[in-house]
Amino acid sequence: MQFITVKTYEELSRKAANIIAAQIIQKPECVLGLATGSTPLGAYDGLVKKYQDGELDFSTVTSVNLDEYAGLDGTNDQSYRYFMDTNLFNKVNIDKAKTHVPNGCAEDLAAEGARYDALIAELGGIDLQLLGIGLDGHIGFNEPDDCFTKETHEVELDPSTIEANARFFASIDDVPTSAITMGMQAIMQAKKVLLIANGAGKKEIVEKSFFGPITPQVPASILQLHPDVTVIFSEN
Numbered sequence: 001m002q003f004i005t006v007k008t009y010e011e012l013s014r015k016a017a018n019i020i021a022a023q024i025i026q027k028p029e030c031v032l033g034l035a036t037g038s039t040p041l042g043a044y045d046g047l048v049k050k051y052q053d054g055e056l057d058f059s060t061v062t063s064v065n066l067d068e069y070a071g072l073d074g075t076n077d078q079s080y081r082y083f084m085d086t087n088l089f090n091k092v093n094i095d096k097a098k099t100h101v102p103n104g105c106a107e108d109l110a111a112e113g114a115r116y117d118a119l120i121a122e123l124g125g126i127d128l129q130l131l132g133i134g135l136d137g138h139i140g141f142n143e144p145d146d147c148f149t150k151e152t153h154e155v156e157l158d159p160s161t162i163e164a165n166a167r168f169f170a171s172i173d174d175v176p177t178s179a180i181t182m183g184m185q186a187i188m189q190a191k192k193v194l195l196i197a198n199g200a201g202k203k204e205i206v207e208k209s210f211f212g213p214i215t216p217q218v219p220a221s222i223l224q225l226h227p228d229v230t231v232i233f234s235e236n
């Protein structure tokens with residue numbers, strides 16, 4: 001594991017954008033595993049800037065996102081499809097048909113999970129998986145549990161996650177209580193993992209995840225077993 005501590009969110013975002021850009025330059029047909037949340041926004045802005053400056057070409061990139069709220073479709077401005085479209089995909093030359101987000105509106109979320117895992121396998125797996133981390137240690141929406149779940153699956157969101165994400169919604173009652181998330185297999189099989197965590201509030205969970213015991217009660221701790229993880233933690 002490479003653990004990088006930086007002083008500011010700007011520095012974190014610049015480094016993350018550079019790592020993602022390097023992946024695209026080294027392998028233009030790469031599969032990027034992408035994340036939502038507030039933390040990746042600066043990195044996405046950095047990638048858009050590189051594209052605008054003619055330094056990056058997304059035309060042969062494929063993306064698979066980690067998760068989606070149950071019941072929200074891509075027209076809902078709180079959906080993760082909408083987030084990805086507005087913050088990255090609409091601003092670069094990626095082929096939208098090659099951008100994948102689990103369908104939170106599928107009638108059968110278990111079948112949707114199986115479809116999503118088959119799709120990732122068909123793509124040959126993920127080259128670089130970008131991750132944020134929740135205050136409870138979740139990656140994607142893999143919440144603390146008694147076991148690690150392998151497959152893309154439906155999850156009940158932890159009350160702390162609902163509370164943390166309420167800031168994006170009109171009220172806490174509008175936050176969906178369940179979601180569909182990529183499981184640990186696709187994440188752990190990614191060739192490289194880049195986890196970004198911003199601010200003093202994340203310090204404790206980052207320490208637990210990367211320097212504590214490996215346990216499904218701290219889902220990100222499984223990454224200690226991954227052979228190529230970079231963590232960028234910003235102190236402020």
Ligand code: PGA
Binds near residue numbers: 036037133135138140
């Ligand atoms: P945040 O969310 O980037 O908004 O802190 C991270 C996460 O919950 O994975």
